[in-house]
Amino acid sequence: MDTQNLAAFVAAAEYGSFSRAAEALELTQPAVSKRISGLEDRIGARLFDRVGRRVALTEAGETLLPRARALLVMVDDTRRALDSLSHDVTGRLTLATSHHVGLHRLPAVLRAFTRHYPAAGLDLRFLDSEQAYQGVLDGALELAVVTLAPTPDPALSVVPVWVDDLRFVCGPEHPLAGAGRIDLATLGRHEGVLPGSRTFTRGLIEERFARAGVTPTIALATNYLETLKMMASIGLGWSVLPETLLDGTLHVIDVDEPPIRRPLGYLYHRSRTLSNAARAMIAELETVRTADTRT
Structure with a gap:
């Protein structure tokens, strides 16, 4: 055919x-x-x-x-295996990333990649982390840089690069902004705006509440963290956001809990032959991972 x-x-x-x-x-x-x-x-x-x-x-x-x-x-896969024999970093790399990782973690990596390998093309796709996982599993994507699943599929090679510390936040005029130190039960009685129910990040949040025996009250949900930031900042509810998004429009709630830690990194299919471009991108990511480990 x-x-x-x-x-x-x-x-x-x-x-x-x-x-x-x-x-x-x-x-x-x-x-x-x-x-x-x-x-x-x-x-x-x-x-x-x-x-x-x-x-x-x-x-x-x-x-x-x-x-x-x-x-x-x-x-x-056959084409990539043959191309890799030349050791030239050319061809087109199909790479998926989530919006948050793509905006806040990946730019320096992409800048280094395009500078070091100008002959390589980049097909960059912005997808939810969960969609990217499935795309790598299905073979539609060669590489993904996203939020990592709590339990990754054994067919995937998954490597953490960064860690997001997630903080409980609300708008400056929200009642919780002046509440002092509170527990999850108190937080759960107020309406929250959180990531979608099927996202990896939502799973981490629900796991933390479940351990405390609390069911949070969810008013709104969206997969876009920047949208959650806006909704929390104007008082629509408390939320849980990475420290990279915190600024003067948000108040960090003093919750009697350590930050929720969310791993971010790259993944590829173990059974797939990686192109030279994919190997080069992984090398750039490894440079960042090694630097973060040293600091």
Whole structure:
């Protein structure tokens, strides 16, 4: 099968749209449609049902999708293995990062990488950490730099680089700002604004409350820490945020608990051959990790 046709099929399946798949592949929508039609003709089955502006996989499409992903990973893995023989750091690295890590931890690493390896391309994708984990597992991503899962999948190689100390915070005019030293039970009686329920960070927060036998009151949730900062600063509730986000718009609540520690780092699939560009990026990350360990 033509790998370009398979790539168009996988992209359309993941985005649920031919137009969005075309944007991701830097093609026109007719070109994506033509490739998928060619694949359908090749296998003799319809792969998508067109429902309005979206497309949904047929039974044949559902059957083909995991096999198409596996084939593309195998082809990509072979290409990287051959490219690595030259030892030149070229090609395109598909790297995912979360918004917070990408904005507050990764810029210096990316600056060093682009300066040291100008011939290497970078396909940088901003995703929730949980999505990035799955992307590395599925083979869609070669490397991710994100919040690390409490229990990582054994198929992944996971390396901590930084640690975020998370602090309980509220707006300066919130009742908790003048409460003095409090415990989690007192905090839990006030409404909080926290990361989404399925995020690694939310899991760390809930684990801390569970150990104290407390169920927090959650008013609002979002996966974007900068949005949580804004909501806490204007008094919509207390929150838990990394020290890197603290400034004069927030009050650090004196909670009778040590900071929640959140590991950040990189991960890749153990069974995948890394490109020279990925190895070079890991070397830059290791430089940062070693420097942080020494300090």
